[in-house]
Amino acid sequence: MESLPSLTVTQRDQILVEQQVFNIYKAFYDMPPSSQSFMLELQRENHVEYLTNGLKQLGPSFCVLDANRPWICYWILHSIALLDEFVDPELEDNTIDFLSRCQDPNGGYGGGPGQMPHLATTYAAVNSLVTLGGDKAFSSINREKVYTFLRQMKDPSGAFRMHDAGEIDVRACYTAISVASLLNILDDDLVQNVGNFILSCQTYEGGISGEPGSEAHGGYTFCGLATMILINEVYRLDLSSLIDWVVFRQGVEGGFQGRTNKLVDGCYSFWQGGVFALLKRLHSTKGEKSIPLGDGEDSGTESLQTTVSSDAKGEEGLKDDLSQGGSHSEQGDQHDTSCQVNVDNIDHSSSKRHAKVEPLFNSLALQQYILLCSQEPDGGLRDKPGKSRDHYHTCYCLSGLSVCQHSWSEDDDSPPFPGAVLGTYSNLLEPIHPLYNVVLDRYQEAHEFFTRS
Numbered sequence: 001m002e003s004l005p006s007l008t009v010t011q012r013d014q015i016l017v018e019q020q021v022f023n024i025y026k027a028f029y030d031m032p033p034s035s036q037s038f039m040l041e042l043q044r045e046n047h048v049e050y051l052t053n054g055l056k057q058l059g060p061s062f063c064v065l066d067a068n069r070p071w072i073c074y075w076i077l078h079s080i081a082l083l084d085e086f087v088d089p090e091l092e093d094n095t096i097d098f099l100s101r102c103q104d105p106n107g108g109y110g111g112g113p114g115q116m117p118h119l120a121t122t123y124a125a126v127n128s129l130v131t132l133g134g135d136k137a138f139s140s141i142n143r144e145k146v147y148t149f150l151r152q153m154k155d156p157s158g159a160f161r162m163h164d165a166g167e168i169d170v171r172a173c174y175t176a177i178s179v180a181s182l183l184n185i186l187d188d189d190l191v192q193n194v195g196n197f198i199l200s201c202q203t204y205e206g207g208i209s210g211e212p213g214s215e216a217h218g219g220y221t222f223c224g225l226a227t228m229i230l231i232n233e234v235y236r237l238d239l240s241s242l243i244d245w246v247v248f249r250q251g252v253e254g255g256f257q258g259r260t261n262k263l264v265d266g267c268y269s270f271w272q273g274g275v276f277a278l279l280k281r282l283h284s285t286k287g288e289k290s291i292p293l294g295d296g297e298d299s300g301t302e303s304l305q306t307t308v309s310s311d312a313k314g315e316e317g318l319k320d321d322l323s324q325g326g327s328h329s330e331q332g333d334q335h336d337t338s339c340q341v342n343v344d345n346i347d348h349s350s351s352k353r354h355a356k357v358e359p360l361f362n363s364l365a366l367q368q369y370i371l372l373c374s375q376e377p378d379g380g381l382r383d384k385p386g387k388s389r390d391h392y393h394t395c396y397c398l399s400g401l402s403v404c405q406h407s408w409s410e411d412d413d414s415p416p417f418p419g420a421v422l423g424t425y426s427n428l429l430e431p432i433h434p435l436y437n438v439v440l441d442r443y444q445e446a447h448e449f450f451t452r453s
Helices: 009-029 033-039 044-056 060-082 089-102 119-132 135-139 143-153 170-182 194-200 218-230 239-247 273-280 302-312 314-323 363-374 391-405 440-452
Strands: 289-292 340-343
Touching (some): 009 033, 044 089, 044 391, 060 089, 060 119, 089 119, 119 135, 119 143, 119 170, 143 170, 170 194, 170 440, 194 218, 273 391
Antiparallel strands (some): 289 340
């Protein structure tokens, strides 16, 4: 008998991850209901303790992140805000003072005091200060100098460089445009030809790459889509193929992968999940636009109804899905992408109006992955089973969890219905503004401040 061909490293790694994840799920569904309830509980107090301790003091091993200190502030502060908690006044003042020392005299924020200003750490610093809120935090940002820095990073092609003589990519475009939008300093000079660069990065798969000719990637797809919305050029993208690409990034584990044939990773709960939150907020002053998914001739809602029913049936539905088997090696391609959804253009200055469409991803399955596979009971969240917790994954797993919980809400004034929140309703996190990934009420406070000042 002819032997089966040997597995590739990618296939072996995928099978190993699936086995780890489905062992966790099987153990969970074999537990009594009281134990299941505990396993699905978001360990708020432990997460807040882990995060607060990180903001106060980090160990020597973190020296490798010395150029990322504003990012650490953002990951921690945003996570705390999602949990509807606040840092104490002394720690808040210390954070504002530290970020002020990261602000370059000529504009922008570096990775630490005295370091070169960089678009990524400028984004992180501004988001941190917006999350802290209050006049002291907002007033510490020298908007005039930030604008000067953004103009200096603008390349003749229309795109942006991450730093002086640095790389040009979609991430640079997003961080620059996001900062300018948040601070109310966005103008035509900054926007000019950015859309052309983003458009050149949309790949044959439908997702967006970091630069022309590279591979479609979840982080860059979020950044590219958000940028195009912020500059009001979103309909230049091929949204049909973009949606096709992103829906197939949710795997049998329930979580998202960042690229085709890559492993599931908890951080893509936001980078991919956030794409759906952006699409939900697409509103048009000219009426609805129909975006076909796939090449089917029918308007067919079968695929959409399948997604809806699998979400609506809750924890029992998840158990049924698991009992039917979930391995890539056991299942064929069961997706039908021949449906249509109606979405409109976005008004990014207001996040209250949502398109009336159901989530295009299985939000309960993603919540299950986050709570059972990414959550560390002692605090913090991680990439996947077998990995260690860290502040980055804590931030983006919680951001993705918030997106899931609020994905069925008709507007931001309406709390999610209980069936949209996996586990106890006390798991509910604060809603975010998906264009910036800051908690919605913190965004609104900053928007009011920078609009009047």
